Amino acid sequence: MTRLETSDCMWGVGLADSVARTVEQSAGERYSLRSFSCQAIPAPADYSRDNPCLIWIAWSAWEHMTLLQQQFFTRLESAPKVLLLDEDVPISHVEDLLIQGSFSTMRLPLKPEQVLDALHRAEEVAHLYADIYKMTQEIYLERELLARKNEQLSFINQFISRAAQSLEPAAVLNGACQDLKRLLPVDMLQGIFWNTEQPAPQNTLPGLEAVCFMATDKDSEPRQAWLHLLLDSATRATGQPVRSYQILPLASDGSTLAGIPPRPTPGTVMFLPAACGGIQFGCLALHTSSPVNLGRDQVELLHTAASHLSLALRNALLFDKARNEAEYDGLTMIHNRRHFDRRLREELTRHERYGHPLSLLLLDMDHFKSINDTFGHQAGDAVLMELGAMLKTTVRATDYPARYGGEEFTVILPQTDAAQAWTLAERLRTRIMGMTFNHQGERFRITASVGIATHTPGAQATPATPESLLREADEALYAAKGAGRNQVHWNMAEDHLQVAAR
Known part of the structure; x- marks a missing residue:
C-alpha cells in the first residue's frame, strides 16, 4: 500500500x-x-x-x-x-x-x-x-520533461552547428554520425543521392544518376550488400532504376571508418528520406549496433535531425556540383581548360622550386571532323566521353588529365622527364588506336597525334612559363600531324626526334 x-x-x-x-x-x-x-x-x-x-x-x-x-x-x-x-x-x-x-x-x-x-x-x-503528492509528481514530471526538451534542444543545436561547418558531403555525413550517437547506438551512416533537376540525356536509358557515400571503397561482401540496399532504396523512393552511380568513401583518406562495414541485419538498419522543399533527393541509411525500439519523441527528434541534415547535405551537394562545373568539363568529366591553366602554373612553380622535371602531353584526335560529319555530333560527343574515361583510368594517379578544347586533350605529368613522358604518350596513343566505337550499329576507330614538351629546371637560359610549355607541346603536336598523324613527337633537336610506327 x-x-x-x-x-x-x-x-x-x-x-x-x-x-x-x-x-x-x-x-x-x-x-x-x-x-x-x-x-x-x-x-x-x-x-x-x-x-x-x-x-x-x-x-x-x-x-x-x-x-x-x-x-x-x-x-x-x-x-x-x-x-x-x-x-x-x-x-x-x-x-x-x-x-x-x-x-x-x-x-x-x-x-x-x-x-x-x-x-x-x-x-x-x-x-x-x-x-501535495500529486502536485509534487506533476512538478517532477514537468522538470523531467523540461530536462528532456533541453537535452533535445542541445542535441539539435549541436547537430545543426556541426552540419553547417562543412560543405563536403562526406564530412557532413561523418559529423552527423557522431552526433546521432547521443540519440541512438549508431555506428555507421551512409547515403545515396540523385539528381532531381536535370533530365536524362537523349539516347540514354531511363533512370537515375546517383552518388553513394559508403563507409569503405574496398570491395567486400558486406559492402555489396549495403550497395544493393542503397540502390534499392533510391528505386523505391523514385520508382526509377539507378542507371549509373559513383561510390565515394566517407573517410577522407579512402580507408574504412571502422574496418570492413558490418553486414546489414534485420532491425539494425533505418532509412530516412533526404528531402528539401518537399522533393526527395536521397536516402540516409543508419546502422545501429543492436536493434532499437524508438519512442515517439525519439522518432520526432530523428526526423527533425534528418530534416536539418538534408538541408546541409543539399547545400554541400550543390556546392560540390558548382565546384565540379567550375573545374570539370561537363561532357568528359575530366578537368576543364580553366582549371588546367591554374594547375599548370602551380605545377610549374613547384617543379621550378624543387628542381624536378615536368612534362606536358597535348593530344589531338585525327580527322575528328569526319566523325561528326559522318555519324553526327552525338557520336562525336560519345567518343569524347569515352576518351575522357579512358584517360582517367590509364594515366598515373599523380598525373592530371584535362580537356583542352574541342577534340584536344592534355595531360600534366609531374616529376616526369622526356623519356618517361614518351613512354606514357605511346601508351595513350596505342590505347586510343585500339578503341572501337559503335554508333547506331556502325563501328569505327580513331587515332590520335601527341605532342610532348618537357621542362627541366636549370636546363634553359630562361625559366619556362605555362605559355612557353604549351607552345612547345603545340609545336610538337603539329609536327606529328605534319608527319602523317597517329604519332608522338616531342619538341627537341631533330636528331632526337622519334616517330611511332603506325
Whole structure:
C-alpha cells in the first residue's frame, strides 16, 4: 500500500481496553483499530504495511518509548497523532510536542465526538497530503520533461552547428554520425543521392544518376550488400532504376571508418528520406549496433535531425556540383581548360622550386571532323566521353588529365622527364588506336597525334612559363600531324626526334 492510498486503519499504542473500545465504537465499521502494547511499539516496517490514517498514543506509552521510537513518531507527518492525557498530566509536559505541530492532545476519558472530530481532521490531512503528492509528481514530471526538451534542444543545436561547418558531403555525413550517437547506438551512416533537376540525356536509358557515400571503397561482401540496399532504396523512393552511380568513401583518406562495414541485419538498419522543399533527393541509411525500439519523441527528434541534415547535405551537394562545373568539363568529366591553366602554373612553380622535371602531353584526335560529319555530333560527343574515361583510368594517379578544347586533350605529368613522358604518350596513343566505337550499329576507330614538351629546371637560359610549355607541346603536336598523324613527337633537336610506327 502506498502512502497516498486511502487507509481505514488506525493505530492504538498503549491504549487501555476501555479507551480502545470507545475509539472502535465511535469510528464505526468503516475503520479498524490495530493495538500495540507498551512492550511492542510499532516499527517503520509496520507503518509501511498499514499506512495508518490516525494514531492514538497513550501518554504512558509515550513516556515508555525510547528516544528513537519517539523520533520515529514525531517524523511521521502524513498521519495525524493524538496524545491521550490522563487528567493528572500537566499540559506543560507536552508543550514542546504541541509547538512542533506534529501532535494534538485529548484528555481522558475520551468522548465519541472527540473521536469523530479527530477522524475528520485525519481525512483532511490525508486529502491535503494527496494533493501535495500529486502536485509534487506533476512538478517532477514537468522538470523531467523540461530536462528532456533541453537535452533535445542541445542535441539539435549541436547537430545543426556541426552540419553547417562543412560543405563536403562526406564530412557532413561523418559529423552527423557522431552526433546521432547521443540519440541512438549508431555506428555507421551512409547515403545515396540523385539528381532531381536535370533530365536524362537523349539516347540514354531511363533512370537515375546517383552518388553513394559508403563507409569503405574496398570491395567486400558486406559492402555489396549495403550497395544493393542503397540502390534499392533510391528505386523505391523514385520508382526509377539507378542507371549509373559513383561510390565515394566517407573517410577522407579512402580507408574504412571502422574496418570492413558490418553486414546489414534485420532491425539494425533505418532509412530516412533526404528531402528539401518537399522533393526527395536521397536516402540516409543508419546502422545501429543492436536493434532499437524508438519512442515517439525519439522518432520526432530523428526526423527533425534528418530534416536539418538534408538541408546541409543539399547545400554541400550543390556546392560540390558548382565546384565540379567550375573545374570539370561537363561532357568528359575530366578537368576543364580553366582549371588546367591554374594547375599548370602551380605545377610549374613547384617543379621550378624543387628542381624536378615536368612534362606536358597535348593530344589531338585525327580527322575528328569526319566523325561528326559522318555519324553526327552525338557520336562525336560519345567518343569524347569515352576518351575522357579512358584517360582517367590509364594515366598515373599523380598525373592530371584535362580537356583542352574541342577534340584536344592534355595531360600534366609531374616529376616526369622526356623519356618517361614518351613512354606514357605511346601508351595513350596505342590505347586510343585500339578503341572501337559503335554508333547506331556502325563501328569505327580513331587515332590520335601527341605532342610532348618537357621542362627541366636549370636546363634553359630562361625559366619556362605555362605559355612557353604549351607552345612547345603545340609545336610538337603539329609536327606529328605534319608527319602523317597517329604519332608522338616531342619538341627537341631533330636528331632526337622519334616517330611511332603506325
